Amino acid sequence: MSRLSADRRHTVRFMLNGRAVEAEAEPRMLLTDFLRHELGATGTHVGCEHGVCGACTVEIDGVPARSCLTLAVQADGATIRTVEGLEPEPGRLSVLQDAFRRHHALQCGFCTAGILMSLDNYLKRQPAPSEEALREFLGGHICRCTGYVPIVAAAMDAAKRLRENSSDV
Ligand code: FES
Numbered sequence: 001m002s003r004l005s006a007d008r009r010h011t012v013r014f015m016l017n018g019r020a021v022e023a024e025a026e027p028r029m030l031l032t033d034f035l036r037h038e039l040g041a042t043g044t045h046v047g048c049e050h051g052v053c054g055a056c057t058v059e060i061d062g063v064p065a066r067s068c069l070t071l072a073v074q075a076d077g078a079t080i081r082t083v084e085g086l087e088p089e090p091g092r093l094s095v096l097q098d099a100f101r102r103h104h105a106l107q108c109g110f111c112t113a114g115i116l117m118s119l120d121n122y123l124k125r126q127p128a129p130s131e132e133a134l135r136e137f138l139g140g141h142i143c144r145c146t147g148y149v150p151i152v153a154a155a156m157d158a159a160k161r162l163r164e165n166s167s168d169v
């Protein structure tokens with residue numbers, strides 16, 4: 001990356017949920033703040049702001065990443081997916097989102113966007129996870145409300161439905 005001036009704002013362009021976006025960012029601006037405040041994509045939440053809770057997880061070039069540990073300028077040219085990009089079509093929940101709804105896998109919802117982003121990616125790589133593996137995987141996310149039981153149930157259910165009907169998303 002070329003050297004950036006600390007006291008100037010720089011144009012950052014990337015694909016966000018299939019749409020080209022651009023806005024200005026200071027070099028120190030976090031991707032979380034850029035998404036929420038510059039682009040209005042407030043579905044991504046900010047919890048600890050130092051990489052621990054997982055609330056801010058988005059997909060950058062197909063890989064889950066903590067957007068609170070990513071500078072907006074680092075995302076220039078990337079392809080980014082956030083929770084707003086999960087619905088397969090306007091007004092229809094994805095299989096995973098629908099499983100969360102049916103299993104009551106959220107209460108305050110603060111952790112939910114990040115968990116959905118991580119699980120969506122994980123289930124594509126691990127379509128038949130064991131409950132133990134899911135619990136291990138979810139260790140990267142902090143939920144203060146649910147006790148994780150309904151989250152694990154929703155993820156197992158979504159994995160099963162996705163296996164049974166591979167055209168579903
Ligand atoms: S806000 Fe990014 S990991 Fe907690």
Ligand code: FES
Binds near residue numbers: 106109110111143144
């Ligand atoms: S639902 Fe409240 S933190 Fe997870």
